[in-house]
Amino acid sequence: MLTSGTILLAGSLLSPNPGLIFWTAVTFVIVLLILKKIAWGPIISALDEREKGIQSSIDRAHQAKDEAEAILKKNRETLARADAEADRIIREGKEYADRLRADISEKAQAEAKKMISSAKDEIEQEKRRALDVLRNEVADLAVKGAEKIIKTTLDADLQKKIVDSMIQDISTKRN
Amino acid sequence: MKRVKATKANAIIKVLAIIVPLLLNINGLALATTQEAPAVSPVAAAAIEPHAAAEAPEEAHEAAAGGEEKAGDVIMHHILDNNVLAFEPFGEIELPKIVIGGFDISITKHVVMLWTVSAIVIGLFALAGGTFKNMTSRQAPKGLANALEALVQFIRDDVAKANIGKGYEKYLDFLLTAFFFILVCNLLGLVPYGSTATGNINVTLTLATFTFFITQAAALKAHGIKGYLAHLTGGTHPALWIIMIPIEFIGLFTKPVALTIRLFANMTAGHIVILSLIFISFILKSYIVAVVMSVPFSIFIYLLELFVAFLQAFIFTMLSALFIGLASAHEGHDEHEAGAAHH
Numbered sequence: 001m002l003t004s005g006t007i008l009l010a011g012s013l014l015s016p017n018p019g020l021i022f023w024t025a026v027t028f029v030i031v032l033l034i035l036k037k038i039a040w041g042p043i044i045s046a047l048d049e050r051e052k053g054i055q056s057s058i059d060r061a062h063q064a065k066d067e068a069e070a071i072l073k074k075n076r077e078t079l080a081r082a083d084a085e086a087d088r089i090i091r092e093g094k095e096y097a098d099r100l101r102a103d104i105s106e107k108a109q110a111e112a113k114k115m116i117s118s119a120k121d122e123i124e125q126e127k128r129r130a131l132d133v134l135r136n137e138v139a140d141l142a143v144k145g146a147e148k149i150i151k152t153t154l155d156a157d158l159q160k161k162i163v164d165s166m167i168q169d170i171s172t173k174r175n
Numbered sequence: 176m177k178r179v180k181a182t183k184a185n186a187i188i189k190v191l192a193i194i195v196p197l198l199l200n201i202n203g204l205a206l207a208t209t210q211e212a213p214a215v216s217p218v219a220a221a222a223i224e225p226h227a228a229a230e231a232p233e234e235a236h237e238a239a240a241g242g243e244e245k246a247g248d249v250i251m252h253h254i255l256d257n258n259v260l261a262f263e264p265f266g267e268i269e270l271p272k273i274v275i276g277g278f279d280i281s282i283t284k285h286v287v288m289l290w291t292v293s294a295i296v297i298g299l300f301a302l303a304g305g306t307f308k309n310m311t312s313r314q315a316p317k318g319l320a321n322a323l324e325a326l327v328q329f330i331r332d333d334v335a336k337a338n339i340g341k342g343y344e345k346y347l348d349f350l351l352t353a354f355f356f357i358l359v360c361n362l363l364g365l366v367p368y369g370s371t372a373t374g375n376i377n378v379t380l381t382l383a384t385f386t387f388f389i390t391q392a393a394a395l396k397a398h399g400i401k402g403y404l405a406h407l408t409g410g411t412h413p414a415l416w417i418i419m420i421p422i423e424f425i426g427l428f429t430k431p432v433a434l435t436i437r438l439f440a441n442m443t444a445g446h447i448v449i450l451s452l453i454f455i456s457f458i459l460k461s462y463i464v465a466v467v468m469s470v471p472f473s474i475f476i477y478l479l480e481l482f483v484a485f486l487q488a489f490i491f492t493m494l495s496a497l498f499i500g501l502a503s504a505h506e507g508h509d510e511h512e513a514g515a516a517h518h
Contacts (some may be wrong), residue, residue, distance in 0.1 A: 013443070015253065017274075017377045019280035021254060024289060024372075024381035031293045032352040039300035042307040043327050153368050 361484030
């Protein structure tokens with residue numbers, strides 16, 4: 001303990017040593033120069049280069065993102081437009097179909113009415129013709145009957161019988 | 176259950192592994208310290224050669240005392256510089272003494288450590304530097320290059336760029352070298368047979384002197400000679416110059432001195448604490464103290480030292496950058512004072 005104290009007081013711990021100072025300076029300067037050559041230059045330039053590389057990558061990524069967003073926006077717009085277009089087309093189609101249907105049904109109704117009326121007319125004509133034919137027939141028959149009556153002369157019973165039988169005839173013929 | 180038993184057995188084996196060598200060695204080490212006495216004294220004599228004559232009776236006292244008194248000597252022997260590289264059980268290497276023009280520039284233990292540090296740092300960066308040279312910006316770094324790059328980037332961005340600002344690139348070489356040099360110096364003191372060169376005030380003084388010169392050069396460059404001299408007056412009234420100029424002049428030197436002492440004291444203190452904790456058990460001659468106190472506490476301090484090694488390397492670099500930044504800054508004088516008072 002005593003000796004260590006003496007050494008401390010004698011200043012061994014703090015004593016200057018020119019040799020060591022000299023060697024430290026020389027060593028440090030040489031190390032500095034060597035490291036500058038072999039290490040700091042390449043490492044710092046590599047770091048700078050990488051920093052630049054990373055920065056440019058980030059810039060490029062941002063640019064790509066912006067582009068992608070622009071494209072997405074455009075796509076959305078296109079899609080919205082296409083949707084609207086489709087809606088419009090569907091609406092128009094519906095309207096057209098409605099109109100068409102209305103038209104067709106109208107036409108069909110008109111046609112049907114026309115047909116019905118023409119059928120009615122025809123029926124009327126046929127009826128009239130039938131009536132004409134009937135009228136002629138009846139007149140002929142009446143004339144023939146009258147002829148027969150007149151021929152068989154004035155026997156009332158006979159006449160009556162003849163007329164009856166004639167009527168019978170007509171009714172059976174008609175049926 | 177089996178697992179628990181196994182872990183228990185493991186724990187017991189671990190404890191035995193710690194205790195048994197201690198029990199076996201306790202006598203041997205005690206012997207070693209007493210035997211070291213004659214070995215130490217010639218070294219001590221060599222270290223304090225100029226005072227050899229005055230120290231002679233002291234030495235005799237030392238040799239006679241033996242035992243407990245040796246603890247302090249051994250600690251100081253570990254911390255101080257000397258001309259012997261000791262590889263304890265295998266022997267030691269005497270280092271050459273070189274004297275040129277009256278200056279003693281002998282290769283001492285710390286010089287060897289400095290060279291070892293240089294070799295390690297240069298080796299590491301030679302390995303990593305090759306990777307960087309062949310690397311394109313598209314490749315991610317890995318392995319050693321990545322580890323070193325993280326530190327380099329930290330010094331560049333958080334130390335140099337943050338404190339110096341514009342034009343930090345010029346000082347980056349110095350700051351990076353100082354950081355790695357000091358870091359490896361600090362760490363080398365924590366490995367067996369190593370010693371902390373940064374625990375020697377001459378080394379830290381030299382490193383701080385580099386910072387001093389670079390700081391002054393930066394100040395001169397930024398303000399010109401006129402601005403530099405005006406800075407020394409502190410921007411006060413000429414009547415106060417007689418007080419201000421000496422204060423500012425001293426202020427120039429306090430910063431590097433603070434750097435010197437901070438690094439030196441931090442590195443020395445940790446080692447003294449570890450060694451003292453270990454020597455407590457030798458002084459008390461008790462292995463219980465060794466197991467309960469010396470070993471756990473010195474492991475704790477060792478881990479703390481590991482942290483301090485990084486911290487002090489960082490602080491030295493950080494403050495160097497700060498001083499350079501303050502010297503080259505164009506702001507008023509108040510900033511300067513604040514920066515100096517900051518640490």
